[in-house]
Amino acid sequence: MKRAITRRLAGMFALAALAAYSLVGAVLYQVLDRELTAHQDDELRANLQNTAYSIAHVADAERWARVQTRMDAMTPADGRVRFWVLSDDPRFQYGKGLDAFERFSQEGDGAGRIVLPENHEGFRTLSQHIAPLGDRPAVRLIAGIATAPFAHTLRKFLSALVVVGLGATVLVTLLGYWVARVGLRPLVQLSNEAQGLRPRLLSQRLPTADLPxxxxxxxxxxxxxxxxxxxxxxxxxxxxxxxxxxxxxxxxxxxxxxxxxxxxxxxxxxxxxxxxxxxxxxxxxxxxxxxxxxxxxxxQGEAATGLVDTCVADEVAKTIEFFEFVLDEGGGTVDTEGDREARAPLDTALFRRALSNLLQNAIQHAPPGSRLAVAITPRDGALWVAVRNPGAPIAPEHLPRLFDRFYRVDPARHDSGGHHGHGLGLAIVKAVARMHGGSVAADSQGGTTTIAFSVALGA
Missing domain, CATH: 1.10.287.130 (Signal transduction histidine kinase, dimerisation/phosphotransfer (DHp) domain)
Structure with a gap:
C-alpha cells in the first residue's frame, strides 16, 4: 500500500510539473513568435520606406538603373531580404520570380505573403503603391523577408522547450518519489507498529511522541x-x-x-x-x-413502537396495584408524587415493565415497613419517573454502574429468588428508557436511594 501511495504522489508531481512546464512553454513560445514577427515587420517597414523614397523621385529609365543597383545592394547574398517592383512598363520592373505574383495574396495595410518555387516557406511581404512621375508609370513596390530563419528559430526553441520540459518533469518525478518516500516514512513506521499489535495485548498503544x-x-x-x-x-x-x-x-x-x-x-x-x-x-x-x-x-437500536399518549400517573397507579400483595406482606407503602396530570407517548407494556423493575428493586432493598415514593417530574423536554426508598447507602463509585448487566453492589450477595434476581432488572430499565428516547439516573444520599428513568415528551 505504501508503494502505491508513493507512486501515486510521484505521478501527481509529474502531472503537475508537466502541466506547469507546458503552460510556461506555451506562453514563452507565443511571446517569441510575437517578437520575431514584430522584428520582421520593423525590418520590412524600414526597407520599404527607404526604397519607396528612392523610387518616388525617379522620373526616367536612366535614373531607374541607379535604383535597381541600390536594391541589388540591399539584397543580401542569401536572399533573405528581397524587393519586387511591379509595373505595366517592363523597363520599370524589378525582382526574380515575378510570375509568382499572379498568385500573390495581399492582406490589409499592405501586408501579405508569397511562396516562391525555390523557397517553400515563403516570404512575409509589405507593399506600397507609388504614383507615376515623368516617364515612370505608377508602380507597386513589394519588400519581402524570408520566414524560413524565423521558423527555424521557433522550431529550435520548441524542441529545446520539449526536451527541457520533459527532463524537468522526469527530475521532478524522481524528486517527488523521494519526497513521498521520506514524507511517508512515519506512516510506514506507524503501520509497522500497528502490525505488531496482538489480540492478547490489548493494552498496547501506538506511539505518538515523534509523529507529525x-x-x-x-x-x-x-x-x-x-x-x-x-x-x-x-x-x-x-x-x-x-x-x-x-x-x-x-x-x-x-x-x-x-x-x-x-x-x-x-x-x-x-x-x-x-x-x-x-x-x-x-x-x-x-x-x-x-x-x-x-x-x-x-x-441493536430497536425503538418503542405503538406509542400512545398516556397519563403517566394512571400507569404508575396500575403498576403499584400489582405490588399490593407484596407491600402488604412487608408492611410497606408507596406514595405517588409530582405532576399527576402529566402525559407522555408510551409503550405502556414496556413502561410498566421498567417501573415494575424499579419498584421490585426498591422493595428488595428497603427495610420492612418502609415508605416508598414514585415521583413524576417533567423536565427539559422529558418526563422523569423516580422511585425512592430508604436503605443502606450506595457508594458513589457504584452509582454509574448500577444499570450494567449482572452488576451487583455487593458481589457476595446473590439473590436467587424473584423474577429479576439475576441482575438484569436495572439494565432493562435503561433499555426501556433508551427505546423511549430517554435516559436513566441514580442517586444515594442521606439514607435514601433514588433510581429514575425518563421518556421523551416528543417521542
Whole structure:
C-alpha cells in the first residue's frame, strides 16, 4: 500500500510539473513568435520606406538603373531580404520570380505573403503603391523577408522547450518519489507498529511522541479505538462470565434435584415435588434468556413502537396495584408524587415493565415497613419517573454502574429468588428508557436511594 501511495504522489508531481512546464512553454513560445514577427515587420517597414523614397523621385529609365543597383545592394547574398517592383512598363520592373505574383495574396495595410518555387516557406511581404512621375508609370513596390530563419528559430526553441520540459518533469518525478518516500516514512513506521499489535495485548498503544501532527491525530484516534475495544472486550468477558454463572446455578439445581429424585424409588407426590422444583428453575432460565433477547434487540437500536399518549400517573397507579400483595406482606407503602396530570407517548407494556423493575428493586432493598415514593417530574423536554426508598447507602463509585448487566453492589450477595434476581432488572430499565428516547439516573444520599428513568415528551 505504501508503494502505491508513493507512486501515486510521484505521478501527481509529474502531472503537475508537466502541466506547469507546458503552460510556461506555451506562453514563452507565443511571446517569441510575437517578437520575431514584430522584428520582421520593423525590418520590412524600414526597407520599404527607404526604397519607396528612392523610387518616388525617379522620373526616367536612366535614373531607374541607379535604383535597381541600390536594391541589388540591399539584397543580401542569401536572399533573405528581397524587393519586387511591379509595373505595366517592363523597363520599370524589378525582382526574380515575378510570375509568382499572379498568385500573390495581399492582406490589409499592405501586408501579405508569397511562396516562391525555390523557397517553400515563403516570404512575409509589405507593399506600397507609388504614383507615376515623368516617364515612370505608377508602380507597386513589394519588400519581402524570408520566414524560413524565423521558423527555424521557433522550431529550435520548441524542441529545446520539449526536451527541457520533459527532463524537468522526469527530475521532478524522481524528486517527488523521494519526497513521498521520506514524507511517508512515519506512516510506514506507524503501520509497522500497528502490525505488531496482538489480540492478547490489548493494552498496547501506538506511539505518538515523534509523529507529525496529522499522523499524531490519526494515532491518537486509533489508540482511542483500541481503548474502547479493550473496554468492550473486558466487558464482554465479564458479561460471558456472568451469563455462565447465572445459567450455571439453575442448571446445577436442575441436575442435582433430578439426580436426587432418581437416586431411589419415590412416590408420585415426591416426583411431583421434584418436578415442581425443576419447573421453577426452568422458569428462571427462561426469564434470563428472554431478558437477554430483549436487551440484545435494544442494543441493536430497536425503538418503542405503538406509542400512545398516556397519563403517566394512571400507569404508575396500575403498576403499584400489582405490588399490593407484596407491600402488604412487608408492611410497606408507596406514595405517588409530582405532576399527576402529566402525559407522555408510551409503550405502556414496556413502561410498566421498567417501573415494575424499579419498584421490585426498591422493595428488595428497603427495610420492612418502609415508605416508598414514585415521583413524576417533567423536565427539559422529558418526563422523569423516580422511585425512592430508604436503605443502606450506595457508594458513589457504584452509582454509574448500577444499570450494567449482572452488576451487583455487593458481589457476595446473590439473590436467587424473584423474577429479576439475576441482575438484569436495572439494565432493562435503561433499555426501556433508551427505546423511549430517554435516559436513566441514580442517586444515594442521606439514607435514601433514588433510581429514575425518563421518556421523551416528543417521542
Amino acid at each position: 501532527a496529522e499522523l499524531s491525530d490519526l494515532a491518537q484516534a486509533f489508540n482511542g479505538a483500541l481503548g474502547r475495544l479493550e473496554e468492550a472486550y473486558q466487558q464482554l468477558e465479564a458479561f460471558n462470565a456472568d451469563v455462565a454463572h447465572e445459567l450455571r446455578t439453575p442448571l446445577a439445581n436442575l441436575i442435582g434435584g433430578t439426580q436426587v429424585a432418581l437416586s431411589r424409588e419415590r412416590s408420585a407426590p415426591e416426583f411431583q415435588e421434584a418436578l415442581q422444583s425443576n419447573l421453577e428453575e426452568l422458569e428462571r432460565l427462561r426469564s434470563i434468556v428472554n431478558d437477554m433477547l430483549f436487551l440484545a434487540r435494544a442494543d
